[in-house]
Amino acid sequence: MRWGCSTKLLVQGDDSLLYEELVKKHGYAGSISGGINELGNMFDYDGPMLWTASLIHDASVSADQIMSSVDSVMDSLQSKPVEQKLLDRNRTKMRSYIYDSMTQFAGFGRADMLASFALFDNDPSRINELETQFNSVTPDLIERTAREYLRPTNRTVLVWEPGAQASAGGGQ
Amino acid sequence: MILRLCLLACVACLAAFGQQKEQPPEGGPPKPFHLPPTEDFTLGNGMKVTLVQYGIVPRVAVRAYVTAGGINEAANQVWLSRLTGMLMKEGTKTRSAERLAAEIADTGGQLEIDPGVEFTTVGGVALSDHAAQFINLIADVLEHPSLPASEVPRLKADLARELAVAKTQPGDLAQERFLQTMFPDSPYGRIFPAESDLKGYSADDAVAFYRNNFSAAHTHLYVAGKLDGDLRETVQKAFEDWSKGTEPPAVSANPVKAHSFALIDRPGAPQSTLYIGLPVAGPNSPDYIPLDVMNTLLGGSFASRITSNIREQKGYTYSPRSQISTRTHLAYWVETADVTTSVTGPSIKEILFEINRLRKEPPPETELKGIQTYLAGLFVLRNTISPDAVIGQLHFVDSQGLSRSYLSEYVQKVMSVQPAEIQAVTDKYLLPEKMAFVIVGDKSKLADQVKPYETSTP
Numbered sequence: 001m002r003w004g005c006s007t008k009l010l011v012q013g014d015d016s017l018l019y020e021e022l023v024k025k026h027g028y029a030g031s032i033s034g035g036i037n038e039l040g041n042m043f044d045y046d047g048p049m050l051w052t053a054s055l056i057h058d059a060s061v062s063a064d065q066i067m068s069s070v071d072s073v074m075d076s077l078q079s080k081p082v083e084q085k086l087l088d089r090n091r092t093k094m095r096s097y098i099y100d101s102m103t104q105f106a107g108f109g110r111a112d113m114l115a116s117f118a119l120f121d122n123d124p125s126r127i128n129e130l131e132t133q134f135n136s137v138t139p140d141l142i143e144r145t146a147r148e149y150l151r152p153t154n155r156t157v158l159v160w161e162p163g164a165q166a167s168a169g170g171g172q
Numbered sequence: 173m174i175l176r177l178c179l180l181a182c183v184a185c186l187a188a189f190g191q192q193k194e195q196p197p198e199g200g201p202p203k204p205f206h207l208p209p210t211e212d213f214t215l216g217n218g219m220k221v222t223l224v225q226y227g228i229v230p231r232v233a234v235r236a237y238v239t240a241g242g243i244n245e246a247a248n249q250v251w252l253s254r255l256t257g258m259l260m261k262e263g264t265k266t267r268s269a270e271r272l273a274a275e276i277a278d279t280g281g282q283l284e285i286d287p288g289v290e291f292t293t294v295g296g297v298a299l300s301d302h303a304a305q306f307i308n309l310i311a312d313v314l315e316h317p318s319l320p321a322s323e324v325p326r327l328k329a330d331l332a333r334e335l336a337v338a339k340t341q342p343g344d345l346a347q348e349r350f351l352q353t354m355f356p357d358s359p360y361g362r363i364f365p366a367e368s369d370l371k372g373y374s375a376d377d378a379v380a381f382y383r384n385n386f387s388a389a390h391t392h393l394y395v396a397g398k399l400d401g402d403l404r405e406t407v408q409k410a411f412e413d414w415s416k417g418t419e420p421p422a423v424s425a426n427p428v429k430a431h432s433f434a435l436i437d438r439p440g441a442p443q444s445t446l447y448i449g450l451p452v453a454g455p456n457s458p459d460y461i462p463l464d465v466m467n468t469l470l471g472g473s474f475a476s477r478i479t480s481n482i483r484e485q486k487g488y489t490y491s492p493r494s495q496i497s498t499r500t501h502l503a504y505w506v507e508t509a510d511v512t513t514s515v516t517g518p519s520i521k522e523i524l525f526e527i528n529r530l531r532k533e534p535p536p537e538t539e540l541k542g543i544q545t546y547l548a549g550l551f552v553l554r555n556t557i558s559p560d561a562v563i564g565q566l567h568f569v570d571s572q573g574l575s576r577s578y579l580s581e582y583v584q585k586v587m588s589v590q591p592a593e594i595q596a597v598t599d600k601y602l603l604p605e606k607m608a609f610v611i612v613g614d615k616s617k618l619a620d621q622v623k624p625y626e627t628s629t630p
Contacts, residue, residue: 013273013277013282014261014273014276014277014282014283015270015273015274015276015277020270024269024270027326027329027330029330029333030327030330030331030333030334031330056333056337057333058329058333089274089277089278092277092278092279092280092299092302093277093280095280095299096231096280096281096297096298096299099229099230099231099299100229100231100297102229103227103228103229103231103557103558106553106554106556106557106558107553107556107557162340
């Protein structure tokens with residue numbers, strides 16, 4: 001739940017923090033996309049999931065420049081609680097997202113959620129609890145989650161550079 | 173998610189090709205599609221509005237279709253509609269871009285502005301309890317965008333980056349050449365700008381484009397979903413003061429139906445990208461639904477003939493696909509595939525073989541029945557739950573000048589197409605000697621393979 005909230009806050013929507021920083025403020029990219037468990041959604045996998053964000057930038061900007069902007073966003077999340085106003089907005093986004101997930105693929109989305117909760121929790125009725133669970137996420141929990149997981153030592157940065165020779169380590 | 177569905181489809185195929193399995197029970201006849209009642213009205217300024225109570229979740233889709241897009245660009249203005257659309261997201265006379273983004277997010281929606289060839293759509297999907305506010309925000313964006321010059325350099329840099337990436341993609345290059353061939357000297361045939369033109373676009377150009385093309389008379393607003401409260405009044409109030417503007421000009425295009433051949437060199441390419449096709453009857457023709465069914469059987473579905481042939485049997489390609497693409501009152505059919513370089517010639521040969529086979533022989537009834545059931549079922553599934561999908565369908569019939577009953581009669585019309593009609597429309601429209609062939613690949617390895625298609629062969 002806290003991850004769902006962090007994702008909406010960070011990378012999904014024109015109001016998200018990374019969009020503001022990387023697209024609007026610095027113009028590094030025209031868009032940024034990302035989320036958790038991009039092969040499915042945040043409900044239909046049980047186990048460690050990958051959180052990813054990606055963008056395409058000009059050759060004139062270095063990956064280090066971009067990562068330092070990313071770090072400034074992550075630092076702010078880790079060092080102080082998010083404003084209540086942001087969190088409220090995020091709850092609205094989450095509620096919309098839940099309903100959107102249910103209608104994906106001609107209604108298959110709802111069946112997929114029911115099946116996932118039946119399989120992982122033996123409780124398909126969890127679908128009715130999602131909104132309440134999202135609402136229980138606090139600014140403090142977001143801050144702790146960011147500190148625990150959004151650490152530079154936890155992440156992998158892939159840089160794909162057209163025409164470049166593969167480095168000895170096979171990437172950065 | 174798309175990848176996952178593909179995997180599911182593949183698992184299903186593997187099961188099918190494995191040991192003899194028990195046959196599933198016969199499916200029932202396809203259910204008809206019921207279009208729910210719509211509330212249609214026109215504001216005093218000429219803006220058309222359609223409201224539809226629809227779907228099962230508390231969300232509302234709002235889409236304004238504005239007659240503004242590629243067709244309104246001069247030859248040296250390609251993507252000016254896109255720059256204008258991007259600028260429209262950068263705030264209004266009374267809301268900064270940040271405030272706009274925040275207020276949109278507060279409705280559970282996203283502001284999506286999508287400039288296409290004939291229409292720019294402006295809207296998104298928000299929560300039902302915030303639908304009125306969402307409509308007000310969309311109205312503000314449409315009527316009072318600030319179009320700030322300060323953002324133009326950044327947005328042009330974004331477009332230049334996107335152009336540079338697209339020009340490295342064989343699919344984009346093939347599509348560009350294919351459309352140029354079919355629609356020479358027409359906005360329908362221009363999908364990429366010259367880099368030098370793009371560099372020259374100014375905020376004034378975008379403002380002029382907005383002024384000439386965004387107005388009430390150019391717009392049809394659709395609102396669909398679980399609608400609470402009096403949204404008719406909301407729409408009325410939000411849009412009644414918008415200027416009427418001029419009537420949109422009538423669009424016309426006369427696509428070229430003649431043999432042509434283009435080989436675009438991509439040295440070292442392990443695959444060749446194929447675009448093979450020609451104009452066919454548009455949605456207003458009685459032949460259109462038989463063409464739609466024929467396309468699904470020939471190459472437009474996973475179970476189709478061309479896909480079975482060059483993917484399943486021969487392994488030349490992973491995801492070949494044919495489609496009928498529509499514009500106002502016209503359509504074209506095209507088969508696209510990325511095939512292994514060494515079997516480029518054989519792939520084209522097999523595609524033409526399947527076309528010619530269907531021109532000569534009607535398909536067996538069982539094969540046709542499976543395709544019809546698939547197409548009819550898919551139509552009902554796709555359009556029954558998503559308010560956005562039903563808006564797409566309504567706009568399709570409205571913009572093509574078709575009756576709304578087209579949608580409720582679609583399933584029955586699809587199901588009643590006869591094998592002989594499939595053969596007849598294939599024979600009438602899919603003439604290999606009139607097709608455009610576009611191939612993007614390694615010329616040094618392709619020249620001999622594709623030689624037979626350089627000239628028209630009846």
